Amino acid sequence: ILPWQNMTAVIEPFYPKAGNGRRPYPLETMLRIHCMQHWYNLSDGAMEDALYEIASMRLFARLSLDSALPDRTTIMNFRHLLEQHQLARQLFKTINRWLAEAGVMMTQGTLVDATIIEAPSSTKNKEQQRDPEMHQTKKGNQWHFGMKAHIGVDAKSGLTHSL
Structure with a gap:
């Protein structure tokens, strides 16, 4: 395929x-x-x-x-x-x-979802500083630390078309 x-x-x-x-x-x-x-x-x-x-x-x-x-x-x-x-x-x-x-990619009716890429809260880069893109966020009643990856999915076909 x-x-x-x-x-x-x-x-x-x-x-x-x-x-x-x-x-x-x-x-x-x-x-x-x-x-x-x-x-x-x-x-x-x-x-x-x-x-x-x-x-x-x-x-x-x-x-x-x-x-x-x-x-x-x-x-x-x-x-x-x-x-x-x-x-x-x-x-x-x-x-x-x-x-x-192939005519199977849809571009209308997009769903956007954010996936949390978790990291330990003590994560630092080579310069001993925290990555500015990492922060704390709440999902449901639970707190998470890390980054968000936004994913675009076609609502009808379920195919991912953008990251």
Whole structure:
């Protein structure tokens, strides 16, 4: 369903090429692993374990136990590559453009929700100062400290279209 070729085209200029050393895993495989990691909220180590233990995840990532599977460091390095080059937003835009072209992306009737990204109240940056975007907020009868992430969702389809 997802436009894997369009998404890999966004990452490909930054992805390591085969040359000296061990060959990198196929880009689409690493992207599929990255997506599953987010969908199932798995750490790098838990994702590695899941690839060994859950056949459907290996199948989705186009891997088999006949060859080496990506370890937690490889999974972490791919995530860091996306973060370093700020590719997550580009991937999100690529998916939304594909959904719009396929006629399944709606732009009317938007619901906006704020998710709280919690942090310990003592969190400070390198300069030993608190992040100005972090503050205390109340949700229901409970107080939380952290940041808000606003998410735009199409009311009819339930598809996320903006972060």
